Amino acid sequence: MARSLPTQEPAALRYYDEDRDYQPGVQRAIGTRQVGRELMVDLPATMNASGARQLANDSANRARWQHETVLWRTSEIDPRLFPGTIVRIPDAPGYWLLRSWEWLDRGIELELERLAPGLTTARISDPGEPLPPSDLVIPDTRLAAIEVPADGNANPAASLIFAVVSAENNAWRGAALFAVQGTAMVDLGTSGSQRAIIGTLFEPLPPSRALLFEPEAKAVIELVADDIALTETSIDGLAAGANRLLVGSEVIQFVRAAPLGNRRWELSGLLRGRGGTEHSAAQGHPAQTLAVLLDDSLVALDQELVPPLPTTRIAAIGRGDSEAVLAPLVNPGLSRRPPCPxxxxxxxxxxxxxxxxxxxxxxxxxxxxxxxxxxxxxxxxxxxxxxxxxxxxxxxxxxxxxxxxxxxxxxxxxxxxxxxxxxxxxxxxxxxxxxxxxxxxx
CATH class of the missing domain: 2.60.40.10 (Immunoglobulins)
Known part of the structure; x- marks a missing residue:
């Protein structure tokens, strides 16, 4: 009996799942994963998850046994023995496949290969959850350009200018951004498909001294989309910088966020005048003031192409836009202005x-x-x-x-x-x- 070098076992099977609207699916064979890159079998066929799992198991099972061979010598000539015949060997378990035979001077040598034992039970598998594409109309791009208060981790000589790009639903897949320079538009790259959380004040936000945390203070904002949500945090989260919202030229932080329906959210537990913007908090804000959540969905812009000037404008063009969407820069110079003593x-x-x-x-x-x-x-x-x-x-x-x-x-x-x-x-x-x-x- 001899063993050849083991071949790599096919660990998974890729197929088209009929239970998932014929999307590609993957089923893996039972057994311990081997170190290194797994061997994937691509089968251009439609089947259910259980059938694909059974095929993956059978393929891996055959690969585990096919490298065990036996050279068996006999002195008898049996016409029933020819390549492809399945035989058994005395004192050896299982069945063997006759691959070839050769007539030598001392008898007939048979080359036998062990057949994989059959799996006892079929494995039931789950096809997974289908992810059908959204059947939505591609909406118009919503755009704003903002400058925010300085961040201690950034270069103090750099202006923190961002593009805020969003839309009404997730059929929007991003937009191309441009800096408007006279009659020309300079390419700024793309926004990516992540939508920013942007809206406006639904009700006026009264003035505040911005000295202490205001647990009973409230602000109602109206977002641009129904499927965008705000999250809550704690006092420790506020201290760590969570839930920063730019309202006009003031940065506020909020602890609680409650949906009111019709894209409106009530924010309560406010910390006003953050980042040295208490002079703006002292003035308050009227309804329809721009509100932007300061998170990683904002797109940073190069101040060489988008300077911190009142005349600066940017533009965006998405797949659903019939023409370019323009936005002036809000709060020019805010990031490089010292806070009030x-x-x-x-x-x-x-x-x-x-x-x-x-x-x-x-x-x-x-x-x-x-x-x-x-x-x-x-x-x-x-x-x-x-x-x-x-x-x-x-x-x-x-x-x-x-x-x-x-x-x-x-x-x-x-x-x-x-x-x-x-x-x-x-x-x-x-x-x-x-x-x-x-x-x-x-």
């Missing part, structure tokens, strides 16, 4: 001199770390302090530290010359100035 303080000396101070913040620093100083991010630390209207102040000072001192004669001179007015401070960044922080009314 916070915590204004005033100390009055016995001689009526006043000392003003404040706390600096930095772009992209969403968390307050107590153990370390907030990184500067900008090229240098610089502040502009003004007396009077922020657009056209009567007097300005420039400081490199977060403090300003005014003596009583200086304060009296300001009042006599310009009257009572606001004293405010802005941080001067590398690319822009922050919103103003009110220090005092003098």
């Amino acid at each position: 916070v915590h204004p303080r005033q100390r009055i000396d016995p001689d009526q001199s006043r000392h003003f101070s404040w706390t600096r913040r930095a772009r992209g620093q969403w968390r307050w770390d107590n153990a370390v100083e907030v990184p500067l991010v900008e090229e240098r630390e610089l502040y502009q302090i003004g007396y009077g209207p922020t657009a056209a102040p009567h007097v300005t000072w420039t400081r490199s530290e977060p403090q300003l001192s005014l003596t009583q004669p200086e304060i009296a001179s300001l009042r006599d010359t310009h009257g009572n007015a606001d004293l405010w401070v802005m941080q001067v960044g590398t690319f822009d100035r922050s919103p103003a922080l009110l220090l005092a009314l003098i």
Whole structure:
């Protein structure tokens, strides 16, 4: 008896499943998977899952036994023995196939190959769940271009500009994106088939001081599609950055999301003014304000082709669009604008001199770390302090530290010359100035 080198067993069978609308299916043979790439048999036939499983098992079973052979010598000539005959060997189990015979000087040599034993029971298999294509009308592309607050992981000199591309149903398979430059359109690539979660405020969102978590605050938004859903999170999830929603120029986070029907969702448990956008939270937002979930479905755009300017526009063309869809850039310059300083303080000396101070913040620093100083991010630390209207102040000072001192004669001179007015401070960044922080009314 001899064994030849074992051949690779066919581990699976690919076929067309009649129970899955004739889609391709795969059934694997029983037994332990071998290391390495499996051998797949492609059978251009239609059958059910159980029949394909039986064929896969039979094919693998034959492959396991076909490499066992025997050279049997006999001195008798039997006319019933010819190639293809099935025989048995004394003191050996199973059946053997006569492959060939040869007449030698010492007898007749028979080449026998062991036949695979039959499988006792048929295996029942599941065809799986069919995935028929959606029979939907290809919808129009919904497009928005946004700039978001800085992220601490990104280059502080780069603008974070994204294309928000979505549609009403999943028959939409993506769109080509372009930057509009005059009468020309520059290719920006494709959006991919993942739809962004985009909508508008269904009801006005009232102003907020954006200082603490507001468990009872609510916002109602209307999404562009029925099959897009929002998820809930916890306070720990908010701290980790979950459920960030850009509403106009404000970033909010929400804990709970409840569907109201007709594409409307009620968001509750709000954390307002995130990422240094509390000045926008203080103004509130009217109905129909753009709302975008900030997740990985957004398409990042190159600021060299899509600059952070109010005149910037992008375009998208999908299979269901009869013409290009245009969108202006929302919040240009937001990602490179320093956040407003916070915590204004005033100390009055016995001689009526006043000392003003404040706390600096930095772009992209969403968390307050107590153990370390907030990184500067900008090229240098610089502040502009003004007396009077922020657009056209009567007097300005420039400081490199977060403090300003005014003596009583200086304060009296300001009042006599310009009257009572606001004293405010802005941080001067590398690319822009922050919103103003009110220090005092003098």
